[in-house]
Amino acid sequence: MKTGRARRPLTAWAFLAPYTVAVVLLIALPALLNVGYAFTDHTGLTRDPQFVGLANVRRLLSDGFLLDSLRASLFHVALAVPVRLLAAVGLGLLLAAPRPGGRLFRVAVYLPTVIPDVALAVLFLWVLNPLYGPLNQLLGLFGHPGYTWLADPTTARIGVVLMLAFPIGEGFIVVLAARRLLDGRLYEAAALEGCGPFGQLRRLTLPLLAPVLVLLAVRDTILTLQVNFVPAYVLTDGRPANATLYLPVYIFDQVFEFSGFAYGSLITIMLMAVTAVIIVLQLLLVRRWRVLR
Amino acid sequence: MSTEHDAIRLESLAKSYGKVTALDGVDLEVGVGELVTLVGPSGSGKSTILRLIAGLERPDDGRILVNGQDVGNLPPHRRAVAMVFQDYALYPHLTVRGNLLFGLRVRRVRRGEAEQRAQQAAERLGITDLLDRYPDQMSGGQRQRVALARALLREPRVYLFDEPMASLDAPLRFATRADLLALHRELGTATIYVTHDQAEAMTLGDRVAVLHAGQVRQVGRPQEVYDRPADTFVAGFLGSPPMNLVPGGGVLGGTADLTLGVRPEDLALDPDGPLEATVEAVEALGSEAIMLTRCADGTRLAVRTGPRPESRPGDRVRLRPDPSRIHRFDADSGRRR
Numbered sequence: 001m002k003t004g005r006a007r008r009p010l011t012a013w014a015f016l017a018p019y020t021v022a023v024v025l026l027i028a029l030p031a032l033l034n035v036g037y038a039f040t041d042h043t044g045l046t047r048d049p050q051f052v053g054l055a056n057v058r059r060l061l062s063d064g065f066l067l068d069s070l071r072a073s074l075f076h077v078a079l080a081v082p083v084r085l086l087a088a089v090g091l092g093l094l095l096a097a098p099r100p101g102g103r104l105f106r107v108a109v110y111l112p113t114v115i116p117d118v119a120l121a122v123l124f125l126w127v128l129n130p131l132y133g134p135l136n137q138l139l140g141l142f143g144h145p146g147y148t149w150l151a152d153p154t155t156a157r158i159g160v161v162l163m164l165a166f167p168i169g170e171g172f173i174v175v176l177a178a179r180r181l182l183d184g185r186l187y188e189a190a191a192l193e194g195c196g197p198f199g200q201l202r203r204l205t206l207p208l209l210a211p212v213l214v215l216l217a218v219r220d221t222i223l224t225l226q227v228n229f230v231p232a233y234v235l236t237d238g239r240p241a242n243a244t245l246y247l248p249v250y251i252f253d254q255v256f257e258f259s260g261f262a263y264g265s266l267i268t269i270m271l272m273a274v275t276a277v278i279i280v281l282q283l284l285l286v287r288r289w290r291v292l293r
Numbered sequence: 294m295s296t297e298h299d300a301i302r303l304e305s306l307a308k309s310y311g312k313v314t315a316l317d318g319v320d321l322e323v324g325v326g327e328l329v330t331l332v333g334p335s336g337s338g339k340s341t342i343l344r345l346i347a348g349l350e351r352p353d354d355g356r357i358l359v360n361g362q363d364v365g366n367l368p369p370h371r372r373a374v375a376m377v378f379q380d381y382a383l384y385p386h387l388t389v390r391g392n393l394l395f396g397l398r399v400r401r402v403r404r405g406e407a408e409q410r411a412q413q414a415a416e417r418l419g420i421t422d423l424l425d426r427y428p429d430q431m432s433g434g435q436r437q438r439v440a441l442a443r444a445l446l447r448e449p450r451v452y453l454f455d456e457p458m459a460s461l462d463a464p465l466r467f468a469t470r471a472d473l474l475a476l477h478r479e480l481g482t483a484t485i486y487v488t489h490d491q492a493e494a495m496t497l498g499d500r501v502a503v504l505h506a507g508q509v510r511q512v513g514r515p516q517e518v519y520d521r522p523a524d525t526f527v528a529g530f531l532g533s534p535p536m537n538l539v540p541g542g543g544v545l546g547g548t549a550d551l552t553l554g555v556r557p558e559d560l561a562l563d564p565d566g567p568l569e570a571t572v573e574a575v576e577a578l579g580s581e582a583i584m585l586t587r588c589a590d591g592t593r594l595a596v597r598t599g600p601r602p603e604s605r606p607g608d609r610v611r612l613r614p615d616p617s618r619i620h621r622f623d624a625d626s627g628r629r630r
């Protein structure tokens with residue numbers, strides 16, 4: 001009995017060890033090094049970075065490009081997270097019930113998620129093309145002259161959000177699964193009390209899914225602040241007028257284009273801080289609105 | 294039994310799911326203030342009847358009348374019907390108060406009035422101290438009371454109960470049965486109560502309807518159904534252990550076109566009895582005992598005896614059936630003759 005109890009934690013640690021090693025070596029250690037580099041003059045090319053104190057922080061505070069970058073990222077997260085959540089939740093709830101052709105639609109919704117980002121971005125270069133792109137042609141049907149999507153700051157940002165509104169497969173699957181776990185009898189009880197489809201959505205489905213929705217919102221915030229790198233690079237390369245110079249793009253530019261490894265490290269920390277602040281704000285709202293029990 | 298118009302009247306109700314026939318021409322009337330229990334094995338269509346009356350599903354054929362009005366085309370909430378589900382279907386994200394207010398708010402009852410009515414319903418069922426709890430913080434019995442209170446607030450013409458005691462343990466079930474009956478008498482509303490527990494069906498119902506394979510096999514007062522089962526299915530379903538059914542020409546006599554039945558309590562141990570049998574097993578139930586015997590021709594007969602019988606397995610006994618209590622059924626159709 002005694003040996004069994006002593007052995008059990010050991011076994012658990014043995015199983016955890018490979019993962020722990022990977023997390024330490026590939027995530028924790030680089031993250032710590034990153035914090036260290038942020039206070040050096042490291043270029044990424046030389047061997048012996050020198051400690052420079054708060055020099056990078058001073059640079060950060062007077063960096064006009066960084067301000068553009070931050071603005072672009074905040075605009076993006078403010079638009080992309082609601083749009084992506086709405087799409088994932090809306091489609092998830094719509095396609096959760098078994099109905100003819102449902103399987104086909106579920107596959108269709110998930111499909112963009114398995115397409116590589118670069119391929120999707122190239123596809124959107126075509127979709128957003130002002131001359132022969134289908135989006136402008138569609139607008140043309142309603143008599144609208146269309147936009148020069150990627151040449152105008154605002155529409156460029158919207159174009160990126162538009163592209164990222166499609167790879168929503170994970171959130172979609174989670175909503176689908178969570179909705180299917182809800183007890184059908186609750187809906188029957190509600191129907192008996194005169195609660196129609198809209199009332200059921202408002203009074204049952206959304207409150208019951210609230211924990212899942214909060215989780216998805218937090219996850220999508222983290223994700224959205226980072227995944228805009230590929231579309232921005234392929235579609236706009238940070239332009240026009242820095243409108244899509246999102247933080248990950250600016251970090252990449254600093255680190256690999258301008259050999260500012262140390263400065264890039266500092267912005268990475270800032271990205272993390274921005275993410276954390278947004279999530280805290282979300283959770284405060286969740287508490288304020290009593291979304292969760 | 295029926296008044297001018299019954300609270301509920303089902304006319305040749307039929308429903309099938311794909312190839313499976315759930316209901317096959319069900320007729321049933323429930324009078325105002327009457328409690329009818331629906332009993333039958335699983336899959337006999339009991340719950341389907343409730344779901345059709347509630348409007349959760351539509352019948353393939355037949356009519357449903359509530360208070361003389363055909364409700365076939367009415368949505369569930371316009372049918373003046375309240376249902377208590379097997380696992381109560383309380384809204385898990387709402388407190389008891391929220392659960393009680395739910396329907397009232399949906400029906401746009403003013404907040405103050407809604408609160409007051411919820412409070413009254415809670416008082417009536419003795420759950421006022423639970424109002425701020427969530428369903429997962431309560432016992433099965435408490436949840437059931439909340440479900441009852443919620444049904445009460447609908448102020449329905451008809452109550453539908455779908456095995457509401459299935460998840461309660463035996464002593465609680467016994468107590469709840471009495472409470473439920475008292476509430477029913479007080480409300481004086483028509484009630485249909487589905488159960489697969491025959492003891493529950495017998496003790497609760499003003500009348501019992503026995504279902505099998507989507508058909509009502511017999512409806513009547515519990516004792517009447519027990520004493521004069523309409524067919525061999527009802528005879529074998531009600532009573533524990535069930536009625537002994539013997540092919541005609543066997544130990545109970547009769548002709549080959551008959552099946553004869555005798556209940557275990559209508560077989561007496563009697564040294565001068567006409568039947569000879571060997572005891573195979575004795576099940577002592579405390580207040581009584583069930584003796585399982587086998588006759589020379591292989592017929593098995595269960596006999597209900599007083600507690601502590603002297604016979605042991607292997608002993609030979611003689612049995613005397615009460616001749617006035619031998620049931621005669623048609624061998625082919627199983628119907629009573």
